[in-house]
Amino acid sequence: MRKINLFIGGEYRSPSTERYFQVINPATKDIVAEVAEANEQDVELAVQNALHAFTNTEWAHDRQLRFDVLNRLSSLLRANLDELTELESVITGRPIREMKAQLLRLPEWYEYFASVLKTMENSSPPFSGSYVNYTQRLPLGVVGLITPWNHPLLILTKKLAPALAGGNAVVIKPSENAPVTPSILGDLAKQAGVPNGILNIVQGFGTVAGKALSTHPALEKIDVTGGTETGRHIASAAGFNLAKVAAELGGKASVLILPDANMEEAVNGSAFAAFIATGQTCVQGSRIFVHESQYEVFVEKLVEKTKSLTIGDPSSLETDIGPVISERQYRRILDYIQIGIEEGATVACGGEPFEGNGFFIQPTIFTNVRNDMRVAQEEIFGPVTCIIKYTSIEELVKQANGTDMGLAMSVWSNNIRLAHQVVNQLEAGIVWINDHHRIDPSSPWGGFKSSGIGLENSIQCFNDYTKLRNVIVNISTEPFDWFDGSQQVKRYS
Numbered sequence: 001m002r003k004i005n006l007f008i009g010g011e012y013r014s015p016s017t018e019r020y021f022q023v024i025n026p027a028t029k030d031i032v033a034e035v036a037e038a039n040e041q042d043v044e045l046a047v048q049n050a051l052h053a054f055t056n057t058e059w060a061h062d063r064q065l066r067f068d069v070l071n072r073l074s075s076l077l078r079a080n081l082d083e084l085t086e087l088e089s090v091i092t093g094r095p096i097r098e099m100k101a102q103l104l105r106l107p108e109w110y111e112y113f114a115s116v117l118k119t120m121e122n123s124s125p126p127f128s129g130s131y132v133n134y135t136q137r138l139p140l141g142v143v144g145l146i147t148p149w150n151h152p153l154l155i156l157t158k159k160l161a162p163a164l165a166g167g168n169a170v171v172i173k174p175s176e177n178a179p180v181t182p183s184i185l186g187d188l189a190k191q192a193g194v195p196n197g198i199l200n201i202v203q204g205f206g207t208v209a210g211k212a213l214s215t216h217p218a219l220e221k222i223d224v225t226g227g228t229e230t231g232r233h234i235a236s237a238a239g240f241n242l243a244k245v246a247a248e249l250g251g252k253a254s255v256l257i258l259p260d261a262n263m264e265e266a267v268n269g270s271a272f273a274a275f276i277a278t279g280q281t282c283v284q285g286s287r288i289f290v291h292e293s294q295y296e297v298f299v300e301k302l303v304e305k306t307k308s309l310t311i312g313d314p315s316s317l318e319t320d321i322g323p324v325i326s327e328r329q330y331r332r333i334l335d336y337i338q339i340g341i342e343e344g345a346t347v348a349c350g351g352e353p354f355e356g357n358g359f360f361i362q363p364t365i366f367t368n369v370r371n372d373m374r375v376a377q378e379e380i381f382g383p384v385t386c387i388i389k390y391t392s393i394e395e396l397v398k399q400a401n402g403t404d405m406g407l408a409m410s411v412w413s414n415n416i417r418l419a420h421q422v423v424n425q426l427e428a429g430i431v432w433i434n435d436h437h438r439i440d441p442s443s444p445w446g447g448f449k450s451s452g453i454g455l456e457n458s459i460q461c462f463n464d465y466t467k468l469r470n471v472i473v474n475i476s477t478e479p480f481d482w483f484d485g486s487q488q489v490k491r492y493s
C-alpha cells in the first residue's frame with residue numbers, strides 16, 4: 001500500500017488536515033493507496049509557493065532552461081514507464097495492453113511543446129507611421145490544472161506540458177479516484193530540474209480542494225477536464241476572477257457508418273470506438289449510426305465481435321475489458337441500462353454485471369434506439385453503446401448533430417467525396433475518417449457546444465498558456481508635442 005502526500009514547494013508534505021483517503025483497485029476492491037486530503041489551507045499554501053517561484057526564479061524568463069527541463073522530463077518518463085503503466089492499470093482498472101499503448105506516447109507531449117517553445121517566433125504586425133512594432137509572448141503566471149480519473153497521466157500531460165513550456169507555475173488537482181500516478185510526476189519534475197514551487201500537486205476532493213483552487217483569485221488560468229456540470233462551475237468562477245479558462249468536457253460521440261463503408265472495418269472500428277477503456281472515454285462511440293440496408297448484418301457482426309471480447313484481470317495481456325472505476329460509476333451505468341430498457345430499447349448483448357469481485361459490467365449494445373432516448377443523449381461513461389438506423393445522408397447528419405455535445409465523431413467510408421461532404425456538416429471539434437480515438441500533441445483537441453471551450457494540443461494550446469504584450473516604438477525624428485499651439489491635426493497616420 002502506498003502513502004501519497006501533497007507535493008508543495010518541491011517536497012512531499014502531509015496535509016494540514018492530517019486526513020488521508022483511500023484509493024481502491026476497481027478490479028479487486030483492495031485498498032492500494034492512502035492519499036493526503038488537501039483543504040483550503042493546503043491549496044492556499046500551494047498557490048503561494050507557485051506565486052513565489054514564478055516571481056523569484058528564472059523559470060518564466062529562461063526559454064533554454066524550460067526547453068532542457070521538458071526534454072529531461074520526457075526522458076525520465078520513458079525510463080519510468082513500466083512502473084507508471086502497471087500502477088495506472090491497477091488504479092484505473094484499464095487493461096495493461098491499452099495502458100502501455102497510451103503511456104508510451106506521453107513523452108511526445110513534453111518533446112513537442114519543448115520544440116514549440118524553441119521555435120516560437122514573435123510577430124511584428126504592420127503599424128502605420130514611423131514606428132517599429134512587435135509582440136512579446138509572456139507566461140501567464142499561476143495556472144490551475146484540474147483533471148479526471150479516466151486517463152490520469154495523459155490528460156494531465158496534455159495540460160502540464162504546454163503550461164510548463166509557456167513558463168507558468170502550476171497547481172494540479174488530480175481526480176480523487178486516480179491521484180497516484182500524477183503524484184509521481186512531482187518527483188520526476190524535480191529530478192528534471194523544475195524549480196521548487198513551479199509544480200505543486202494537491203490531491204483531495206473536487207468540492208473542497210478543486211473548488212478552493214478554481215475560485216482562487218491569484219490564478220491567471222484554470223484548465224479543467226471533467227463533466228459538463230463541473231466545467232460550468234469552474235468556468236463561472238474563472239469568469240468572476242477574470243481568469244482564462246479551458247474546459248474539456250463531456251461527450252456523446254457519433255460513429256457514422258456510410259452506406260459504402262467496408263463492413264469488417266466498420267464493425268472493428270465501432271467496437272474499438274465503443275469499448276476501449278471499458279467505454280470510459282469522453283470520445284466514446286456511444287451512438288453508432290448504420291444505414292437501413294446494412295443494419296441487420298452490422299448488428300449481428302458487432303454483437304459477435306463484442307461477445308468475443310475478454311473481460312477480466314486488467315494485468316493480463318489477454319484482457320480487453322476491465323472494470324469500471326468505482327462503485328458509484330458501476331451503479332450509474334447499470335441504472336442507465338435499466339433506463340434504456342424502460343425506454344423501449346433492446347439489449348442485443350451484455351446488459352448485466354460480469355462475475356467477479358470488482359466493478360465489472362459486460363459490454364452492452366442497445367438496438368431499436370431512437371435518437372431522443374436518454375441512452376442516446378446522455379453521457380453514460382461506461383461500456384454501453386446504441387445502434388441507430390438511418391435512411392438518408394440528410395437524416396444521418398441531422399441525427400448525428402442532434403445532441404447538446406459536440407466533442408468528437410467518426411465517419412467510416414471509402415467514398416472520399418461523400419465522407420468529406422458529411423464531415424463539413426458535422427458539429428464536432430474532432431472528426432476522424434476511418435479511425436477513432438487517435439490523438440497527437442500537434443493536433444487541436446477540443447469540443448463544440450456543451451463539450452467545452454478552449455483547446456488542448458497544438459500551437460494554439462501553447463499560445464493559450466501565454467499572454468501577448470505589444471511594444472510600439474516611435475522612431476520618428478519629428479518633434480513630439482501635441483500641445484504645441486499649432487491647431488494642426490496630428491497622429492492621423
Ligand code: NDP
Binds near residue numbers: 205230231234452
Ligand atoms: P468530474 O467532473 O467529476 O471531475 C473532474 C475533476 O474536477 C476532478 O478532479 C474532480 O474532483 C474535480 N471537481 C469536481 N467538482 C468540482 C468543483 N465543483 N470545483 C472544482 N473541481 C471539481 O469528472 P470525472 O473525473 O468523473 O471524469 C469524467 C468526465 O470527464 C466525463 O464527463 C468525461 O466526458 C470528461 N472527460 C472529457 C475529456 C475531453 O477531452 N473533453 C477527456 C476525458 C474525460 P473529484 O475527483 O474529487 O470529484
